[in-house]
Amino acid sequence: MADTLYDVxxxxxxxxxxxxAHDLSKRECNVLVIDxxxxxADGATMANSAIIHAGYDxxxxxxxxxxxxxxxxxxxxxxxxxxxxxxACSAFVVAVDDGGSKILDDLALRASDRDIEYxxxxxxxxxxxxxxxxxxxxxxLEFPTTGIVYPWNVAIAxxxxxxxxxVTLKLNEEVTDIEAGVFKEDANTSKAETVxxxxxxxxxxxxxxxxxxxxxxxxxxxADKIYSMALGHSxxxxxxxxxxxxxxxxxxxxxVVSRIIYPxxxxxxKGVLVVPTIHNNILVGPNSLPVDDxxxxxxxxxxxxxxxxxxxxxVKNIPFDKVIRTFAGLRPSGGDGDFIIEESANLAGFINVAxxxxxxxxxxxxxxxxxxxxxxxxxxxxxxxxxxxxxxPFIRMYMLSDEEKxxxxxKDPAFGEIVCRCTLASKGEILDAIRxxxxxxxxxxxxxxxxxxxxxxxxxxxxxHVVEILADExxxxxxxxxxxxxxxxxxxxxxxASRI
Amino acid sequence: MITRELVIIGGGSAGxxxxxxxxxxxxxxxxxxxxxxxxxxxxxxxxxNGFGLHRFGEELAGPAYAEKWTxxxxxxxxxxxxxxxxxxxxxxRHITYVNPEEGYVTIEAKAVILAVxxxxxxxxxxxxxxxxxxGVWTAGTAxxxxxxxxxxxxxxxxxxxxxxxxxxxxxxxxxxxxRVLGVAEIMPYSNGLPRNIKQCxxxxxxxxYLSHTVTDIRGKDRLSGITISKVDENLTPIPGTELDFDVDxxxxxxxxxxxxxxxxxxxxxxxxxxxxxxxxxxxxTDVPGIFACGNGLHVHDLVDFVSxxxxxxxxxxxxxxxxxxxxxxxxxxxxxxxxxxxxPMYICPENMExxxxxxxxxxxxxxxxxxxxxxxxxxxxxxxxxxxxxxxxEKLIVKRDDLAGLKGELVLSVAKA
Numbered sequence: 001m002a003d004t005l006y007d008v009x010x011x012x013x014x015x016x017x018x019x020x021a022h023d024l025s026k027r028e029c030n031v032l033v034i035d036x037x038x039x040x041a042d043g044a045t046m047a048n049s050a051i052i053h054a055g056y057d058x059x060x061x062x063x064x065x066x067x068x069x070x071x072x073x074x075x076x077x078x079x080x081x082x083x084x085x086x087x088a089c090s091a092f093v094v095a096v097d098d099g100g101s102k103i104l105d106d107l108a109l110r111a112s113d114r115d116i117e118y119x120x121x122x123x124x125x126x127x128x129x130x131x132x133x134x135x136x137x138x139x140x141l142e143f144p145t146t147g148i149v150y151p152w153n154v155a156i157a158x159x160x161x162x163x164x165x166x167v168t169l170k171l172n173e174e175v176t177d178i179e180a181g182v183f184k185e186d187a188n189t190s191k192a193e194t195v196x197x198x199x200x201x202x203x204x205x206x207x208x209x210x211x212x213x214x215x216x217x218x219x220x221x222x223a224d225k226i227y228s229m230a231l232g233h234s235x236x237x238x239x240x241x242x243x244x245x246x247x248x249x250x251x252x253x254x255x256v257v258s259r260i261i262y263p264x265x266x267x268x269x270k271g272v273l274v275v276p277t278i279h280n281n282i283l284v285g286p287n288s289l290p291v292d293d294x295x296x297x298x299x300x301x302x303x304x305x306x307x308x309x310x311x312x313x314x315v316k317n318i319p320f321d322k323v324i325r326t327f328a329g330l331r332p333s334g335g336d337g338d339f340i341i342e343e344s345a346n347l348a349g350f351i352n353v354a355x356x357x358x359x360x361x362x363x364x365x366x367x368x369x370x371x372x373x374x375x376x377x378x379x380x381x382x383x384x385x386x387x388x389x390x391x392x393p394f395i396r397m398y399m400l401s402d403e404e405k406x407x408x409x410x411k412d413p414a415f416g417e418i419v420c421r422c423t424l425a426s427k428g429e430i431l432d433a434i435r436x437x438x439x440x441x442x443x444x445x446x447x448x449x450x451x452x453x454x455x456x457x458x459x460x461x462x463x464x465h466v467v468e469i470l471a472d473e474x475x476x477x478x479x480x481x482x483x484x485x486x487x488x489x490x491x492x493x494x495x496x497a498s499r500i
Numbered sequence: 501m502i503t504r505e506l507v508i509i510g511g512g513s514a515g516x517x518x519x520x521x522x523x524x525x526x527x528x529x530x531x532x533x534x535x536x537x538x539x540x541x542x543x544x545x546x547x548x549n550g551f552g553l554h555r556f557g558e559e560l561a562g563p564a565y566a567e568k569w570t571x572x573x574x575x576x577x578x579x580x581x582x583x584x585x586x587x588x589x590x591x592x593r594h595i596t597y598v599n600p601e602e603g604y605v606t607i608e609a610k611a612v613i614l615a616v617x618x619x620x621x622x623x624x625x626x627x628x629x630x631x632x633x634x635g636v637w638t639a640g641t642a643x644x645x646x647x648x649x650x651x652x653x654x655x656x657x658x659x660x661x662x663x664x665x666x667x668x669x670x671x672x673x674x675x676x677x678x679r680v681l682g683v684a685e686i687m688p689y690s691n692g693l694p695r696n697i698k699q700c701x702x703x704x705x706x707x708x709y710l711s712h713t714v715t716d717i718r719g720k721d722r723l724s725g726i727t728i729s730k731v732d733e734n735l736t737p738i739p740g741t742e743l744d745f746d747v748d749x750x751x752x753x754x755x756x757x758x759x760x761x762x763x764x765x766x767x768x769x770x771x772x773x774x775x776x777x778x779x780x781x782x783x784x785t786d787v788p789g790i791f792a793c794g795n796g797l798h799v800h801d802l803v804d805f806v807s808x809x810x811x812x813x814x815x816x817x818x819x820x821x822x823x824x825x826x827x828x829x830x831x832x833x834x835x836x837x838x839x840x841x842x843x844p845m846y847i848c849p850e851n852m853e854x855x856x857x858x859x860x861x862x863x864x865x866x867x868x869x870x871x872x873x874x875x876x877x878x879x880x881x882x883x884x885x886x887x888x889x890x891x892x893x894e895k896l897i898v899k900r901d902d903l904a905g906l907k908g909e910l911v912l913s914v915a916k917a
Contacts, residue, residue, distance in 0.1 A: 248624070253765075295720055297631065297632070297720075298631045298716075299627070300629050301629045301715070323627060324624050402606075409600065409604070410603065413600030416599050416600035416603050417583065417599075417600050421535070422761070458623070460620050460641045463637075479651065482634070489635075489722050490653065491649075493652050494650060495651060495676060
């Protein structure tokens with residue numbers, strides 16, 4: 001293993017790392033992606049609002065403003081290219097008082113400065129379009145280019161393409177140390193003078209060591225820790241995760257809203273949103289609470305009741321009796337509030353892509369473009385490949401016509417065997433998800449890719465069946481099947497092993 | 501498109517009983533559809549005994565009770581399709597099902613009985629706070645792992661909710677070598693049958709914490725511990741009452757909900773309390789020709805009553821097919837003081853048999869009371885009860901003759917005796 005010299009080692013297989021891996025895989029270079037999690041998209045990418053924001057919100061002059069606007073424009077095309085789902089569901093930012101209306105004035109100004117399409121409408125007009133909007137809403141800005149995706153599926157699809165095109169992916173490998181081969185002597189001198197082309201990094205995990213010329217630190221909430229490892233001392237930025245907690249409402253024929261509803265943004269961010277998802281669930285959240293622990297993805301009753309109360313300020317009749325799940329995600333927030341996307345001033349070839357909190361998902365394709373075309377411009381001369389191959393999209397029976405479905409069942413009866421009563425995923429779809437290039441190896445991996453466990457029974461009916469399929473397909477015992485991480489044991493032993 | 505007389509969706513206790521009843525009434529074109537590879541539904545994983553006392557006068561294990569019914573079904577000419585999942589049902593009774601042999605098929609039925617069973621409320625549905633590690637399951641999922649697949653989900657177990665499956669699993673896990681540290685119930689009374697409290701908890705010295713709920717779940721990968729807290733009369737946790745338990749498994753037995761996925765597309769009205777369909781005395785929903793029964797209609801305590809309700813729906817469907825259900829005035833039936841729900845929600849005196857059974861659940865534990873059915877101030881039926889509790893479904897018989905000439909609403913209440 002130590003013999004391979006990678007051009008680029010990407011630490012972190014979230015949406016940022018996946019986009020960069022995907023985009024680099026179109027070029028002639030040797031790329032390794034490492035993540036400590038058991039699957040792609042297991043951190044912030046798994047637990048967020050899943051919105052491709054239009055880009056009117058970030059403060060002028062920031063990377064966030066530039067990359068959000070650009071990212072939003074890139075998404076529809078990128079999603080089509082990788083065969084995933086994207087819906088431009090539109091969004092309202094609603095004001096309930098004069099103060100809020102003034103903020104809308106500012107947002108409208110930013111939107112026109114950035115050429116973002118918007119409509120300024122009255123409260124009544126907004127309620128005509130979204131009947132469950134609060135009676136208190138006096139005015140709304142509509143941003144029709146706001147969209148929704150399944151972030152983890154986007155990341156998985158990108159990583160699949162990357163792997164098909166030669167990227168090496170190492171999961172379940174936590175980076176424990178990074179040795180930098182070449183240091184700049186003086187951090188204050190300009191890059192052109194001191195960056196040496198023969199810089200290299202030894203990236204160590206519990207299992208192996210890897211050598212790369214360039215390291216891209218896309219480690220989410222751990223980006224400060226990873227950078228510190230390479231520096232040998234504390235990084236000059238630190239990440240204090242901000243936790244966001246959400247309710248997930250059951251799939252409904254007539255969801256309470258069809259557009260994303262934002263309150264006017266405040267000092268702590270975009271506020272509590274009501275968000276439709278592609279499968280007609282509704283997300284309600286998030287709050288924003290700084291936490292010390294980088295893995296504190298727990299929910300609390302206090303925060304969730306505040307989320308509920310805040311949502312009632314913009315949307316009425318939210319059917320909280322339809323809650324099927326609550327979850328929390330950690331925003332990798334830090335620095336001065338803007339994204340940090342730059343080469344280290346101290347370490348040549350060490351690229352921090354850090355503090356990628358909201359609008360990180362919306363900006364991700366543009367972040368990748370910026371990293372490759374701006375930050376790496378003089379460091380990585382990699383021409384485009386001419387034999388780039390696209391992935392085959394996930395098989396999703398619900399997207400097929402009845403004739404196409406029957407064709408699938410005719411070819412493989414497993415597509416006629418329904419495993420998940422809630423999402424109607426078939427055994428055939430699950431097998432496909434396991435057998436793919438970046439295949440599911442865990443129960444959560446199956447859930448992310450094809451749905452069993454996402455629905456109203458939350459895996460109650462299908463999990464035992466999914467465990468059985470995973471064990472059979474991976475050739476392991478059922479006690480070896482994991483929910484997610486290597487320590488997330490499901491079955492502890494066979495019956496009878498310790499009977500009294 | 502193929503048209504069938506009667507299609508029954510769900511081959512558990514309700515669906516099998518419905519099929520046999522309809523067959524015995526003379527219906528000869530019946531299709532019974534079951535998603536699992538064999539008939540029997542949830543009974544197949546309920547290997548404890550206690551089934552059949554009312555119906556067969558003996559205590560059977562779940563699979564044995566199911567076998568008695570599948571044997572009876574075997575002597576009819578009802579067509580059965582197993583490993584077949586119904587994915588659509590429309591209001592005009594078009595059914596789309598899928599199985600590995602036929603693929604996706606749409607048929608039409610003159611009458612449909614939904615006997616689809618229920619699902620367990622999950623940890624997510626009650627928004628239990630804390631982390632989301634592996635190790636938290638509904639009791640029924642753990643039961644399936646243990647009794648069908650033959651695997652243990654954990655060794656140190658706590659159970660939230662005193663529903664019957666949770667109680668049964670407390671005993672079952674104990675017998676398989678696990679330690680069950682306790683059961684917490686948010687209400688001041690148990691939600692399970694009294695006999696299960698005795699046989700599954702008391703006999704094994706497993707403590708029951710009434711008026712307690714889980715307020716924290718710890719563990720980032722696998723569950724490492726939980727906290728329970730006492731709750732006040734508003735069911736809000738009281739600070740300072742926390743008790744920690746180091747466990748690797750938390751089983752949720754916090755309620756069952758009729759699985760109404762198919763009801764929505766057919767625009768069948770649901771009742772807020774039962775979370776199942778609104779039905780009349782023939783178990784017909786407000787969509788003509790579509791019937792519902794069993795735990796897919798409202799959650800029962802005893803399988804014997806599920807089977808009986810299946811038979812009512814089977815008989816009802818045949819009456820509908822024979823055009824015996826006439827459009828006529830009907831009475832609405834509502835829960836009054838002390839009653840959380842009544843079923844059916846409508847009674848048509850002209851269409852009903854000589855008498856019909858009203859099923860109900862009460863809102864709390866009460867002693868020396870009467871169940872009273874009234875039309876305005878007029879008492880229609882009354883039955884004295886020494887003790888009633890929410891965990892036991894009650895029944896009140898009402899006679900057709902007593903309903904003659906009545907209009908509007910009937911109210912069923914609990915009154916002090």
